[in-house]
Amino acid sequence: MSLDTSLVAVRRSRYGWMSAAAVLVSAAAAVPIGFILWIAAKIGWSTTVGLIVRPRVGELLINTVLVVSLTVPLSGALALTLAWLTERTNLPGARIWSWLAVAPLTVPAFVHGYAWTTLFPSMHGLAAAVLISTLAYSPFLYLPIAAALRRLDPALEDIAASLGQTRSGIFRRVVLPQLRIALGGGGLLVGLHLLAEYGLFVFIRFDTFTTAIIDQYKSTYNGPAANMLGGVLIVCCLVLLALDSRIRGNRRFARLGPGAARGAPRHDLGRMRAAALLLCGALVAAGLGVPLLTLGHWLVAGGVAAWRFEEIGPALGETLLLSALGAVATTIAAIPMAWLSVRAPNKFQRVLEGCNYMAGALPGVVIALALVTITVGLPIYQSLITLLLAYVLLYLPRAMLSLRTSIAQAPVELEQAAASLGRSPRRALWATTIRLAAPGAASGMALVALGIMTELPATQMLAPNGTHTLATGFWSYSGEIDYAAAAPYALFMILFSMPLTCLLYAQSRRLSGR
Amino acid sequence: MTFLSIDALSKRYGSVSALDDVSLCIGAGGRTAIVGPSGSGKTTLLRMLAGFDVPQSGRIMLDGRLLVDGTSAVPPHLRDVGLVMQDGALFPHLTVAENIGFGLPGHTRSQVEAIAELSDMVGLNPSMLSRTPDALSGGQQQRVALARALARRPKLMLLDEPFSALDTGLRSSTRMAIANLLQSAGVTTLLVTHDQAEALSFADHVAIMDSGKILQAGPPRELYFRPKTAMIATFLGDAIILPAVLSHGRANCALGSVEIDEPRWSGWADIMFRPEQIALTGDTSGARGKVLDVEFAGAVSNVTLTVTGHSGPPIVLRQPSSISVAPGDEIGFAIAGRAHAFAAANVAESAAQD
Numbered sequence: 001m002s003l004d005t006s007l008v009a010v011r012r013s014r015y016g017w018m019s020a021a022a023v024l025v026s027a028a029a030a031v032p033i034g035f036i037l038w039i040a041a042k043i044g045w046s047t048t049v050g051l052i053v054r055p056r057v058g059e060l061l062i063n064t065v066l067v068v069s070l071t072v073p074l075s076g077a078l079a080l081t082l083a084w085l086t087e088r089t090n091l092p093g094a095r096i097w098s099w100l101a102v103a104p105l106t107v108p109a110f111v112h113g114y115a116w117t118t119l120f121p122s123m124h125g126l127a128a129a130v131l132i133s134t135l136a137y138s139p140f141l142y143l144p145i146a147a148a149l150r151r152l153d154p155a156l157e158d159i160a161a162s163l164g165q166t167r168s169g170i171f172r173r174v175v176l177p178q179l180r181i182a183l184g185g186g187g188l189l190v191g192l193h194l195l196a197e198y199g200l201f202v203f204i205r206f207d208t209f210t211t212a213i214i215d216q217y218k219s220t221y222n223g224p225a226a227n228m229l230g231g232v233l234i235v236c237c238l239v240l241l242a243l244d245s246r247i248r249g250n251r252r253f254a255r256l257g258p259g260a261a262r263g264a265p266r267h268d269l270g271r272m273r274a275a276a277l278l279l280c281g282a283l284v285a286a287g288l289g290v291p292l293l294t295l296g297h298w299l300v301a302g303g304v305a306a307w308r309f310e311e312i313g314p315a316l317g318e319t320l321l322l323s324a325l326g327a328v329a330t331t332i333a334a335i336p337m338a339w340l341s342v343r344a345p346n347k348f349q350r351v352l353e354g355c356n357y358m359a360g361a362l363p364g365v366v367i368a369l370a371l372v373t374i375t376v377g378l379p380i381y382q383s384l385i386t387l388l389l390a391y392v393l394l395y396l397p398r399a400m401l402s403l404r405t406s407i408a409q410a411p412v413e414l415e416q417a418a419a420s421l422g423r424s425p426r427r428a429l430w431a432t433t434i435r436l437a438a439p440g441a442a443s444g445m446a447l448v449a450l451g452i453m454t455e456l457p458a459t460q461m462l463a464p465n466g467t468h469t470l471a472t473g474f475w476s477y478s479g480e481i482d483y484a485a486a487a488p489y490a491l492f493m494i495l496f497s498m499p500l501t502c503l504l505y506a507q508s509r510r511l512s513g514r
Numbered sequence: 515m516t517f518l519s520i521d522a523l524s525k526r527y528g529s530v531s532a533l534d535d536v537s538l539c540i541g542a543g544g545r546t547a548i549v550g551p552s553g554s555g556k557t558t559l560l561r562m563l564a565g566f567d568v569p570q571s572g573r574i575m576l577d578g579r580l581l582v583d584g585t586s587a588v589p590p591h592l593r594d595v596g597l598v599m600q601d602g603a604l605f606p607h608l609t610v611a612e613n614i615g616f617g618l619p620g621h622t623r624s625q626v627e628a629i630a631e632l633s634d635m636v637g638l639n640p641s642m643l644s645r646t647p648d649a650l651s652g653g654q655q656q657r658v659a660l661a662r663a664l665a666r667r668p669k670l671m672l673l674d675e676p677f678s679a680l681d682t683g684l685r686s687s688t689r690m691a692i693a694n695l696l697q698s699a700g701v702t703t704l705l706v707t708h709d710q711a712e713a714l715s716f717a718d719h720v721a722i723m724d725s726g727k728i729l730q731a732g733p734p735r736e737l738y739f740r741p742k743t744a745m746i747a748t749f750l751g752d753a754i755i756l757p758a759v760l761s762h763g764r765a766n767c768a769l770g771s772v773e774i775d776e777p778r779w780s781g782w783a784d785i786m787f788r789p790e791q792i793a794l795t796g797d798t799s800g801a802r803g804k805v806l807d808v809e810f811a812g813a814v815s816n817v818t819l820t821v822t823g824h825s826g827p828p829i830v831l832r833q834p835s836s837i838s839v840a841p842g843d844e845i846g847f848a849i850a851g852r853a854h855a856f857a858a859a860n861v862a863e864s865a866a867q868d
Contacts, residue, residue, distance in 0.1 A: 153603065155599050155601075155603040156603055156605055158564065158566050158590070158597070158599075158603075159597060159599065159603045159605075159662075160605075160616070161565070161566070161589070161590035161591045162564055162565075162590050162591070162593070162595060162596060162597040162663070163591075163616050163617030163662065163663070163665075163666060164591045164592075164617050164666060165591055165617075166591055169591075173616070174605060177605075177607040177608075178606070178607055180607070
């Protein structure tokens, strides 16, 4: 009898600790939004309205809405075409094109901006913003769409054909609806990146909320005006999240029934083959060729003199250190929530999880602004701790997703089996779940680290004085129009982003089972 | 009258022959089953009938219309061929009603009546119509798949192992319901399965396939009791195969002299009994055997025994558990019906004797 009660107590205490930790992390994640609401309450209703309802905000809103509502559908159409060509047609070299379609992700968006503006200095405004962000961000849509296409059950397409549907009818009525989640999720990701994008839009002189907030921050340092712009930006994020959940709906999309799906047949392109190759070639030239060409040009032009190793070396070191610390901190912060969501999912836990994702959806500038205002006057102001906190809030969802899938792959029965073979609960956990979740945790850490490596606005605003990272180094040189000196920094960021891209690619392949 | 005619269909994948000169004729309104082990080519044949695969040579004619001639073929969506797959293959993004109405022209709203009629026809509760497929049981999913395929009034209905994903109990009841339904709708049906009991009970015409060839086709009783080869015999069910000497319509074998189904054959040949033809008796004056083992399995018991004077392996007979035998008992045999004689090289067919 006494044994039974002690067993219950052990279980409860483990869930209790995990829950408490999860609540703490989620509370931190809710800080930026809470902070903006608090500011609004402090300055009063009429001042808040005055700061939000003004022509400048209207302009920014129009710009932001336009760039999102043009880029996302365009990226979607582009990604869908590419994914269809590489996954479901006999396009020559489909596997290579599929890698090349993802490759633009290795180039940070602001390096894309740098490449295009040095090539065509007159590029600016909405058209340039849409063009460059489509090239830079459409891989975020390509990855899930290609994965979803690979996962589709070809039997459904056979059935539709036997029910009298033509090829285009099958695509419209059977294939496309099943890609809804991929299109919605990928579109959300692209939209959120657009809202958060800073460097690219500065290069092409296109004002959005994010660039305006940083301008405001630079001129008035910490006025409520910047915070209220942040508030509008948060609302934009929420609108995107709501749109995505509407697209997602509550219908199930997974394959019904048992048995493995047959591999899908590839359609013969026939006479379209040359046109398809031309399209793929043009996209790769624009998305990968332009940045690499420009970078190569500046590296050659700058010669050896551009390699200021006394600056690049420390910047590289600091970047790696910040990335590693941020990755570890973020992963540790993600463990309680990821563990709970697999082992003890309930309504409360889902609400907490929602908080975390919400914070991850916020642009770095909003989180940074909140943390600046809260910490100013405190000893942790512009300290490593604040910067790491910002990274944790920004990248928590990345770490959590990787962790959750890998914990889910370690069924609790293994832990129980280990316990029945005489391991203590802690050693059982270590020998089974932690051992099996380690690769997922590692890939989550890599994703976070590589995100931090090219992060710009939050690092600029929060880092201790004298911090130089690759991104800030690139930014200050390119800001002084010293493009040759900026090139080595860009090269390093691209080199370090390559593993990230490979990881994302491999992950999307694995999720789809191939 | 031939409704569906399959003529010399062949298809090779590299060096593997998926279909090897397959010909089959099916009458209108009938239920045909193609049964064979996995890899026998039955699914390839079905996919050619549906139009998803094209043969290298051969012809398919449905109701006077040429569907396949060599490598040219009518595309699937113009064929009037319905299809129900193993797991139903319901569209997961559509409701049950939308699934059923998928092949109907016009919008779901104008189809309400037709959908209600179809769901009633397959015995689906109208409350299911607004649900999504994942809320249905396996049997219900198959009914939806059938209603969806019936909506277009196909000339030919193809069933690709549609019962194999169901539980044993549900399987036979669903099978019976669907057989009756297709019968009353008058749709010519072709079932592909690896389950011989399913094929025999569902169809009025059964074709056995192996290695891309049709080995034998005919009514189920004919195939079961008069298989062409020992391999077909054992594929369709348990069989007791004994060597015998044939003469004057009888065979002399270890179980004594028994009547055979080929009255004019004489010479050495193998003969076959189905286990249910042989009953055990206490009369040991004729052929007799010795019980080795009795395995009780509820209504029937499996009795393993040796036949005196027969050197082959012990034979297993299913017997009602009500008879009481024990290992070591001497028993006699009572044989119901005739034994089937397999054609063999040394069997001579004598001129009509009577």
